[in-house]
Amino acid sequence: MRSALFWILGLLTINTFGQDNFKVYYEETDNGYTIYADNGEFCPVSVEIDFKIENLTSSIGDIKIIEIPEQTTKFYIADLTVVDRKKAIRLGFSVRYNHGNHLQESYDTDYPYHLPFKKGTEHMVTQGYNGNISHHNEYALDFRMPVGTPIYASREGKVVLVEQGNNKTCTGQDCAKFNNYILVYHSDGTFAEYTHIKKNGSKVTPGDIIEKGQHIGYSGNVGWSTGPHLHFIVFLQRFNDRETLPTKFLVGNGKQFLQLEEREKYTKSY
Numbered sequence: 630m631r632s633a634l635f636w637i638l639g640l641l642t643i644n645t646f647g648q649d650n651f652k653v654y655y656e657e658t659d660n661g662y663t664i665y666a667d668n669g670e671f672c673p674v675s676v677e678i679d680f681k682i683e684n685l686t687s688s689i690g691d692i693k694i695i696e697i698p699e700q701t702t703k704f705y706i707a708d709l710t711v712v713d714r715k716k717a718i719r720l721g722f723s724v725r726y727n728h729g730n731h732l733q734e735s736y737d738t739d740y741p742y743h744l745p746f747k748k749g750t751e752h753m754v755t756q757g758y759n760g761n762i763s764h765h766n767e768y769a770l771d772f773r774m775p776v777g778t779p780i781y782a783s784r785e786g787k788v789v790l791v792e793q794g795n796n797k798t799c800t801g802q803d804c805a806k807f808n809n810y811i812l813v814y815h816s817d818g819t820f821a822e823y824t825h826i827k828k829n830g831s832k833v834t835p836g837d838i839i840e841k842g843q844h845i846g847y848s849g850n851v852g853w854s855t856g857p858h859l860h861f862i863v864f865l866q867r868f869n870d871r872e873t874l875p876t877k878f879l880v881g882n883g884k885q886f887l888q889l890e891e892r893e894k895y896t897k898s899y
């Protein structure tokens with residue numbers, strides 16, 4: 630039996646999903662310990678590990694951020710090898726994690742997004758990029774639409790999270806915790822969030838693979854909202870926040886491809 634003094638294994642930050650679906654853990658080996666991760670989410674998860682070890686060496690040295698593939702169990706992270714078997718060991722680490730690849734910088738900047746509503750209908754962008762109501766320093770779009778308007782996927786991807794249980798509406802930033810939303814992961818590593826959907830207004834569930842133009846839910850006015858609309862963002866996830874990204878949409882008959890402007894109405898005829 631090795632004499633070991635264990636430090637607390639801490640999970641520092643958990644942002645958009647819970648510990649049930651992601652964990653980092655160790656198993657004892659002949660020479661020390663092996664660190665693994667389980668990722669039950671429907672997209673990659675990045676984990677930042679801060680080892681606190683004494684009398685152990687890490688096989689990954691100073692590497693701190695590791696991407697764990699979606700739906701993986703026992704993903705190998707590192708070996709920790711005992712240096713001197715006569716001395717006490719200290720093993721501890723703290724981790725923080727969130728969806729996506731946090732080292733990623735590039736993405737498909739020319740993707741032709743579809744307007745997120747039905748063919749043959751028209752909606753106004755009531756707040757655009759960096760809008761002065763709630764889109765400060767954010768590439769977000771608000772499409773005005775009555776509660777219950779069908780929402781169609783702007784891009785194909787995999788559904789990661791759905792929140793549709795809320796029914797409260799209020800106008801302060803702290804009301805964002807009451808938002809209902811559908812979170813979708815795209816093949817280039819970006820995410821889209823369709824926000825403020827009505828209570829029980831999702832037609833999709835986590836793990837679903839969706840097509841561009843698929844009917845995914847119904848709009849609402851739930852959460853941090855000043856009137857019925859769909860709030861739409863595309864972003865790269867970072868540990869503590871989201872780096873929202875400008876996107877271009879096909880408008881009209883689908884031959885024009887442009888960035889949407891506040892107070893403009895857009896028709897989808899494709």
Ligand SMILES: [Zn+2]
Pocket residue numbers: 756763764769770771859860861
């Ligand atoms: Zn908005």
